[in-house]
Amino acid sequence: MNNSQRPTQLPSVSTISAKELVEWRNQHPDVTIIDVRSPAEFESAHIHGSYNVPLDSLAEHSTVLADRIGPRAVLVCQSGHRATQAQQRLAAAGLNTATVLTGGVPAFETAGGTVVRGAQRWGIERQVRFTAGSLILISLLLALIWPWSQVVAFGVSAGLIIAALTDSCLMGRVLSSMPWNKVKASPSTKEMIESIPIASSRL
The missing domain is CATH 3.40.250.10 (Rhodanese-like domain)
Structure with a gap:
């Protein structure tokens, strides 16, 4: 054009x-x-x-x-x-x-x-994905010796669902305040x- x-x-x-x-x-x-x-x-x-x-x-x-x-x-x-x-x-x-x-x-x-x-x-969105994935993976691995660690995985998963439903992200706001993001x-x-x-x- x-x-x-x-x-x-x-x-x-x-x-x-x-x-x-x-x-x-x-x-x-x-x-x-x-x-x-x-x-x-x-x-x-x-x-x-x-x-x-x-x-x-x-x-x-x-x-x-x-x-x-x-x-x-x-x-x-x-x-x-x-x-x-x-x-x-x-x-x-x-x-x-x-x-x-x-x-x-x-x-x-x-x-x-x-x-x-x-x-x-890293951008905040990438940091959120990395942090959430790491927390879920670590909690599931720890569940092999301590079953209660699965609560962390459920909590992070629930947080991601809430973030999608409310179109907001608490984890993103927390990460934004970290020293490496200043x-x-x-x-x-x-x-x-x-x-x-x-x-x-x-x-």
Whole structure:
């Protein structure tokens, strides 16, 4: 599709593909990309020019953020799951035009987009899978000598089911607070939000 055939604003849909976002950024430098992952994940790899507002912070300040960013806002995480939650929060605050990047940062890089890399860490979602799997495996192995250890496996399994039903993850929040998921100079939520330029449509 050539430039004359492309629309003049972001499509009124809830998601956008990585390839589309790469094209949109080339056409519209005012596209605001909000990365809702943890500061540590953002430091490890993020889309060039994106702004980091972790999901928990966005949830607490969704009204302020909704008033600041314009219609060309794209929400990003590792896979799209947390970005979807952020989209719902902003919609509740009155911003219905925020779009979710499908496939997250990895898909954007695969599509040829520029990604900035820093200290490498596993993403929170990957850490959750590893931790949950390890706890279940260890508890089942220990059950050979101590049957009560199976309770841990049942507990972790139940936690994962609850996380899916409620669309939240306690283990993910706990892991986010661990020392290895902290950055040396993490800005405050106020500083994060104020670093995002006010969209011209909001001026």
